[in-house]
Amino acid sequence: MPVQLAEPENLVLQARDVRFDWTRLPLHWIPGDPVATHLINVLHLLLPAGEEWFVRVFKQAVPHIRDDGLREDVLGFIGQEAVHAASHDGVLDHFVQQGLDVRPFVRQVEFVFEGLLGDRGLTGDRGRAWLYERVCIIAAIEHFTGVLGDWILNAEALDEAGADPTMMDLLRWHGAEEVEHRHVAHDLYMHLDGGYAARLRAMGETVTMLLTLWHRGHRFLMARDPLVRGRVKGGLHHLRRTGPAGLTPDGRMVGASVRRYLRRSYSPLNEGSTSQALAYLAASPAAQAARR
Secondary structure, eight states: OOOOOOOSSOOOOOOOOOOOTTTTOOSSSTTTTTHHHHHHHHHHHHEEEHHHHHHHHHHHHHHGOOHHHHHHEEEEEEHHHHHHHHHHHHHHHHHTTOOOOOHHHHHHIIIIIIIISOOOOOHHHHHHHHHHHHHHHHHHHHHHHHHHHHHHTTOOHHHHTTTTHHHHHHHHHHHHHHHHHHHHHHHHHHTTTTOHHHHHHHHHHHHHHHHHHHHHHHHHHHOOOOTTTTTSSGGGGHHHHHTTTTTSSSSHHHHHHHHTTTTTTTTTGSSSSSHHHHHHHOOOOHHHHHOO
């Protein structure tokens, strides 16, 4: 993507206390397309545990920050991520009420973040190294959330397909905040360590983790969906249809973003537009209601 030139300066990140009413949300909120619906719904399975983990790790990192501006950005990031996790939890509760019990898969996701990537009781240099490693992994994940945030803000095909407006507001509000704070995790890692080899390793680990969880999550949702009843087998191969159709991110677009991340000169600010994100946040029904 091209470098964005007219970016706002002195932006203060703030959590927006949004609320969403899911009572009228259909299980297949992209009408007639459970496959595309559940490819995006995997986000709801991953984000609560993942973003709660982000918050825990970044709180541990705050005492290591020596720059006041970065500390302010990290605290704003923590506030936004906490609201994101709670908002997606509400969608999961609605799924359960609709007869789609997602709790077994959510427990697997929680194991990844709390078990495999959680605290290990390390202290001293080893504890600091594990903290920095996890910040680096979060920076790699945040690259993808920023890219996905930019994508959803521009995903006109979903509007044309009649996607549910409340779900679209959740996704675009969240996506806009991901674009708004897309630089914070990278800035924090560069401040604490900045090693290029660790960035490469973290991206490899992140791609492997996300592809595995997304594939397994989609297979789970398609198998457990009470309307589909397993008649269609889930999996990432469906992206070959939904990506070019604009209903989900296109694999080539995501792959190109990874190549940009691997450059030594990479900057998250070259991904997406803060101005566009702020424009959506000014118009978002949920964000507007939060200001009242």
